[in-house]
Amino acid sequence: MMPLPALDSQRRATLGRALNLALDKRRQSVAQFPDWEAMRQRAHDIRAGAVERLDEYLDQFERAATANGIRVVRVATAEEACRYVAAIAKRLGVTTAVKAKSMVTEEIHLNHALEAEGIRAMETDLGEYIAQLCGQPPFHLTAPIVHLSRDEVGRILADKLGVPFTNDPTRLTLIARDVMRREFLTARLGISGANFCVAESGSLMLVTNEGNGRMCTTLPAKDGPRVHVAITGIEKVVPTLKDAAHLLRLLARSGSGMRLTAYTTLINGPRKRAGGDESTGPDEVHVLLLDNGRRSMLRDPHLREALYCIRCGACSNVCPVYHRAGGHAYQSVYNGPIGSVWSPALWNTERAATLPFASSLCGACADICPVKIDIHHALLWQRKLAADRGRVPLWQRLAWRAWRIGMSWPALYRFGSAAARKLVGPAVLNRLAKPWTATRDLPPLAAKTFRELWKEHPAE
Amino acid sequence: MDQYFPQAGLAVARILKRLGHHVEYPAEQTCCGQPAFNAGLRAEAAALAKRFVRIFDRFDAVVAPSGSCVAMVRNFYPELLGDGRGPARVPLAGRTFEFSEFLVDRLNVTDLGAAFNERVTYHDSCHLLRELRVQEQPRRLLRAVKGLELVELNDGPACCGFGGVFSVKFPEVSTVMAEDKVAAIERTGARYVVAGDGGCLMHIGGMLTRRGSKVRPLHLAELLGGVA
Ligand code: SF4
Numbered sequence: 001m002m003p004l005p006a007l008d009s010q011r012r013a014t015l016g017r018a019l020n021l022a023l024d025k026r027r028q029s030v031a032q033f034p035d036w037e038a039m040r041q042r043a044h045d046i047r048a049g050a051v052e053r054l055d056e057y058l059d060q061f062e063r064a065a066t067a068n069g070i071r072v073v074r075v076a077t078a079e080e081a082c083r084y085v086a087a088i089a090k091r092l093g094v095t096t097a098v099k100a101k102s103m104v105t106e107e108i109h110l111n112h113a114l115e116a117e118g119i120r121a122m123e124t125d126l127g128e129y130i131a132q133l134c135g136q137p138p139f140h141l142t143a144p145i146v147h148l149s150r151d152e153v154g155r156i157l158a159d160k161l162g163v164p165f166t167n168d169p170t171r172l173t174l175i176a177r178d179v180m181r182r183e184f185l186t187a188r189l190g191i192s193g194a195n196f197c198v199a200e201s202g203s204l205m206l207v208t209n210e211g212n213g214r215m216c217t218t219l220p221a222k223d224g225p226r227v228h229v230a231i232t233g234i235e236k237v238v239p240t241l242k243d244a245a246h247l248l249r250l251l252a253r254s255g256s257g258m259r260l261t262a263y264t265t266l267i268n269g270p271r272k273r274a275g276g277d278e279s280t281g282p283d284e285v286h287v288l289l290l291d292n293g294r295r296s297m298l299r300d301p302h303l304r305e306a307l308y309c310i311r312c313g314a315c316s317n318v319c320p321v322y323h324r325a326g327g328h329a330y331q332s333v334y335n336g337p338i339g340s341v342w343s344p345a346l347w348n349t350e351r352a353a354t355l356p357f358a359s360s361l362c363g364a365c366a367d368i369c370p371v372k373i374d375i376h377h378a379l380l381w382q383r384k385l386a387a388d389r390g391r392v393p394l395w396q397r398l399a400w401r402a403w404r405i406g407m408s409w410p411a412l413y414r415f416g417s418a419a420a421r422k423l424v425g426p427a428v429l430n431r432l433a434k435p436w437t438a439t440r441d442l443p444p445l446a447a448k449t450f451r452e453l454w455k456e457h458p459a460e
Numbered sequence: 461m462d463q464y465f466p467q468a469g470l471a472v473a474r475i476l477k478r479l480g481h482h483v484e485y486p487a488e489q490t491c492c493g494q495p496a497f498n499a500g501l502r503a504e505a506a507a508l509a510k511r512f513v514r515i516f517d518r519f520d521a522v523v524a525p526s527g528s529c530v531a532m533v534r535n536f537y538p539e540l541l542g543d544g545r546g547p548a549r550v551p552l553a554g555r556t557f558e559f560s561e562f563l564v565d566r567l568n569v570t571d572l573g574a575a576f577n578e579r580v581t582y583h584d585s586c587h588l589l590r591e592l593r594v595q596e597q598p599r600r601l602l603r604a605v606k607g608l609e610l611v612e613l614n615d616g617p618a619c620c621g622f623g624g625v626f627s628v629k630f631p632e633v634s635t636v637m638a639e640d641k642v643a644a645i646e647r648t649g650a651r652y653v654v655a656g657d658g659g660c661l662m663h664i665g666g667m668l669t670r671r672g673s674k675v676r677p678l679h680l681a682e683l684l685g686g687v688a
Contacts (some may be wrong), residue, residue: 006632320619324636359622360637361498363590364616383500392500395652400496404504407490408511417463435628439635440666443464446576450466454473454485 025257064202102193471685
């Protein structure tokens with residue numbers, strides 16, 4: 001089991017303030033809907049319907065999107081996806097791409113792959129941009145630098161861009177905007193994710209807060225062909241625009257308490273040439289539908305539900321472990337409760353296998369999830385899979401077997417309990433329980449067990 | 461319960477008897493299997509679950525002063541004992557109750573005639589709150605206690621960080637959770653923190669004494685049974 005360290009108390013306080021603010025705003029936002037529970041149920045049903053008939057809807061999406069002039073490509077692995085994007089960049093002859101925030105591109109480590117080919121991918125979401133400047137992965141599903149204070153952000157920008165220090169959010173935004181503007185006006189390759197792929201219309205729905213998603217996907221550059229590539233998971237498909245609209249109502253409210261993210265972009269295809277009525281928009285739109293382990297979740301009835309996730313981040317906001325350990329401690333692109341369900345399905349590593357155990361199973365995540373995923377029960381299932389795959393060390397498995405045998409024979413159990421009192425004693429017990437007793441006391445064993453007391457006075 | 465909180469168990473028996481019920485304690489019982497289940501070792505857990513069902517199946521109702529054990533039986537036994545194609549039918553799951561919900565929902569009792577002249581706060585154990593949806597029942601029982609002043613915790617309601625083996629496998633995070641919980645408890649000015657789950661009480665209690673706090677952990681049944 002790999003450890004999950006806690007953040008220092010100052011960082012915890014900064015993070016806690018930001019997360020609790022989001023939770024408060026969510027609470028107020030949700031309180032305006034007396035039928036919030038019914039809305040969650042409907043969102044759950046929409047996602048369940050989509051995932052249950054995933055292949056049907058994927059086919060429908062592909063047909064409709066193709067008819068709109070979008071090139072739809074199914075990719076099985078991260079490498080395949082990265083190679084595809086790099087090939088487009090080469091064809092266009094560009095060395096820079098502008099990117100809207102996308103967890104899937106983090107999942108496949110697209111930026112590194114492009115860098116290896118000499119292509120610089122520039123993050124244009126403000127938080128993501130700052131994370132990129134300091135070479136850090138996003139800290140949170142929706143808020144990449146939620147752990148940083150305003151002062152820290154100011155220092156990072158001053159440091160990396162050589163601008164005068166300020167901690168004023170408006171000024172900070174303007175500084176970043178200046179840098180990005182220049183890139184936006186010349187970029188010919190735009191990369192994004194997609195929040196939903198709408199099957200009936202073949203359109204992509206993308207939400208952002210700064211409008212950068214729109215810039216990355218419309219690409220106002222004047223010289224030469226322009227291409228938008230959207231990379232998303234196969235699970236992101238929803239049957240209808242109405243379904244997407246419903247999910248949209250829950251998405252921002254759950255994550256940040258906002259009614260809607262500031263910009264909702266609906267992409268129906270490349271710029272239309274015939275008639276020449278559209279002057280902006282890319283010449284090509286490509287959609288990569290990525291599997292990368294998702295089908296293994298689809299096949300497992302206990303994990304399928306995790307595919308309903310709309311990446312709102314609420315489960316992280318409410319998670320007591322996330323609050324204390326923070327996003328980077330997970331060492332996984334997908335962190336927080338749902339990340340601990342996803343990670344072992346996507347990556348067969350020791351680290352990923354540890355994550356489902358790093359939970360007290362309190363269930364706060366499942367209660368807040370707008371699509372009602374039983375997140376903590378899925379964690380329990382991932383623990384079982386980890387044990388099945390031999391991720392629980394032999395000595396531990398033997399210890400559990402011994403424990404089970406002890407618990408199956410009351411005489412053995414009684415012997416163990418007597419031995420703990422008479423032969424072993426509190427000093428040794430405390431030493432054995434070191435990880436506990438280093439920071440907490442272990443209450444003394446009762447002088448007499450219940451069964452002894454009961455035997456003495458059964459009819460008390 | 462057997463090892464650390466025998467008084468809570470005795471209190472449950474005493475209260476149920478006083479209410480006119482016949483109470484038995486099958487001495488061959490040990491553990492419901494939850495620790496192994498949470499560790500991912502379902503075969504070990506299933507062996508104990510079967511044993512549990514065998515021992516308790518003859519009773520009209522099984523009452524436990526522990527939210528997580530009841531959640532194990534009620535919410536997880538059907539899945540655990542299923543054949544892989546679907547959950548098993550476990551009638552006992554529907555007859556297994558947490559102490560406070562049994563009193564309030566089943567027996568319609570809230571006032572046990574107890575008196576306790578103290579300021580008390582109540583900790584919502586996660587399994588009671590979110591697996592069993594037991595939230596109001598213990599509060600109604602507490603409010604009926606003469607002299608008792610109930611002050612609510614203002615922290616979420618957040619987990620205390622116990623989580624079984626979680627507390628020893630991830631001690632850093634678990635410890636900070638307990639520290640925050642204890643700080644919230646102390647802010648209430650209560651003398652006692654009451655809960656319905658032994659694990660939480662051990663964890664919170666262990667942090668309270670380590671920090672030299674005057675607040676004492678107390679099981680709901682003990683308080684109601686008037687042992688404290
Ligand atoms: S699991 Fe639910 S709460 Fe967590 S990010 Fe996904 S949709 Fe949001």
